[in-house]
Amino acid sequence: MRKFFLAAILTFFSLPALAAGGGDVVLKHKDWSFNGIFGTFDKASMQRGFQAYREVCAGCHSLNYIAFRNLADLGYNEAEIKAIAAEYEVMDGPNDEGEMFMRAAIPADYFPAPYPNENAARAGNNGAYPPDLSLITKARAHGPDYLYSLLTSYKDAPAGKDVPDGMYYNAAYSGNMIAMPQPLYGDDVEYADGAETSVSAVSADIVNFLMWTAEPSLESRKRIGVATLFFLIVFTGLSYGAMRFIWADVKKKAA
């Protein structure tokens, strides 16, 4: 009966996750390096994904919660980060004359957004709003698989399916009509390390990068978690032994 009870609790647990799944699309599942309790980020892939973000996604999608200094997590050194930041311009001010001015970004600055506000973003994209990507892999159910599927599931619409103007057919998107045009075609980027640039390879790189932007603490979280659990399991064993020891006289009398 106790087993039944535990099973019931566990079932109850998993309900919201099931409910959040959404039924009408089938996602492609990939064995990401950050999965599992010992999961880590693939830094080379993240750097490639960062390049793809800059050259493809950043035209429309902001990355509001990421500062240039955060790029150290990807394996860039200080000089490289300064150089990357300097390629961007950010608004600063007001200066002593009370004027706002543009200057080269420094590592402490956040990535500038492609549009000054939501209205401008909508005006530039047929009324659709390209969401900020910092948290996208956590803001969708099964985020990494979802994003990977979305990027790799642009297709010609099946016969009889009418695709309205300004919409595109995507097998992974709920309702299959998405306002984002196909972003990747297989020749979009040229990687310095000579890695594969097929649609699926670049999509995986982007997912690796965006998983990091959503959860930069993932590696240290799992590392601390393993150590904590190791300690707790030993502690549980010790407290069980102490309990047996203290209860021994009560048990003896009862037996």
Next chain:
Amino acid sequence: MSATKFSNPVVSWIDHRLPIFSAAEHFASDYPTPKNLNYFWNFGSLAGFTLVVMIVTGITLAMSYTPHVDYAFGSVERIMRDVNHGWLIRYIHMNGASFFFIVVYIHMLRGLYYGSYKAPRELLWIIGVTIFLLMMATAFMGYVLPWGQMSFWGATVITNLFSALPYVGDAITTLLWGGFAVDNPTLNRFFALHYLMPFVIVGVVMLHIVALHRFGSNNPLGIDARGPQDTIPFHPYYTIKDLFGLSVFLCIFAAAVFFFPNFMGHPDNYIPANPLQTPAHIVPEWYFLPFYAILRAVPDKLGGVIAMFGAIAVLFVLPWLDRSPVRSAKFRPIFKIFFWVFVADCLLLGYLGAKPAEGIWVTLSRVGSIWYFAHFLIILPLLSVIETPRPLPQSLSQSVLGGSGAMAGAAAAPKEKA
């Protein structure tokens, strides 16, 4: 309370003027506790522990949180990214809320199964239900604070419920909102109240403990301890057992915090609140789902609100609905079956609460809701009349030595594993 009770002169001097050491001794070491408590009796202390964890992490989070519609979401992300180990504190707090409810639900079901709400512990039970109600209010307001999509729309749906009340409804809703929609004043007052409520809970928990110590713990047999042969001091026996239970709990809790921190949350809450865009499905946190299902099962708005609050209100009068003099389900064969049906019904309602309110789900919600109330209002009063309980053992220690206890023990495994 003689001054000679403690050998340390400083302790003795203080205790003579301020009897805190005597009180501590009374509450922990002297306190006689039934010998035969099983692991389900661990969940009270676990709930107390979780409350402390929530308060400590909550105060820490409040140091870096900004209760403003334009900054709340960003400030939570600052905590996750830039505050040292902020992600850990926030994930503990976030998952701690879920685990608090898991622990409290098990604690409550234990009370239902073993009849812990019966005389003379009615007030103890009622105070406990009050804590549960305060917890729900606190958790609801806390979920609003990150100001994600589910925060905003959950707040909108739940606060709107009060507008269904006749005459005072609109005034109450306006008061909750601090305006005419969920907006910055709502977030501000929810933050203030979310910070206040846990301390109210602490106060009510103290009443809960005082009421508990008046007659001591119930036990799996549901009969009173008859003398010293039936009891053991709380310390060290139950302090060590609680410590062991706590370490098992912490293993599971840590696994969730470190490896599945977002499992029990909703992905939409990582999208900043947008009053112009309603999410496809608005679902509350999992621990509210059974009540949410009851709310939606009633076609009338006011009726739904009454049913939802009634589902909790009925717990307050439970001691007078179940009139059977036998406490423990171990000696109540029919009650035991209905207890598990009731548990299944609650799980079903939780499942239905996460489903869209359409088609077969609505019908099932209605059946589940009716069963929920029928359990308390029809089945329990009826069982107290028609059910013939099994014979009770003479005493706690006698049942430990064998006899009727051993037979019932096979079903519910009342004794410690050892």
